[in-house]
Amino acid sequence: MAGLWTEVCLLEPVLSAIADGYEVFFITDASGGVNKESHDMAVIRMTQAGAHPITWLQYLLELQRDFAIKETYNGTLDIVKQHGGAYGLGIIYANEMFGIQYGRKGSNGK
Secondary structure, eight states: OSSSSSIIIIIIHHHHHHHTTTTOOEGGGGBOOOSSHHHHHHHHHHTTTEEEEOOOOHHHHHHHTTTOHHHHHHHHHHHHHHHHHHHHHHHHHHHHHHOOOTOOOTTTGO
């Protein structure tokens, strides 16, 4: 889950989902509070209630999970290259320095 305001739009549905028996994961860097303390305290409260904090990149890579899945790998790499910070830069570096083309048919001599 994610929400516009961590302390309202995210906290309330997370606590409700937990009360209804769901296991909840929330994306900390896709939500923000009216200030840092409000965001941080809402994250602590949700975690205390049993929710699991994750990041957007972690979630994306969990969706991909198996990098042998060619149908989604290139799309995942495109997102990571554009928005993945140091991880994305590492992929770009590997592509340019070593000619590695992960997930592309016929790459790496295969």
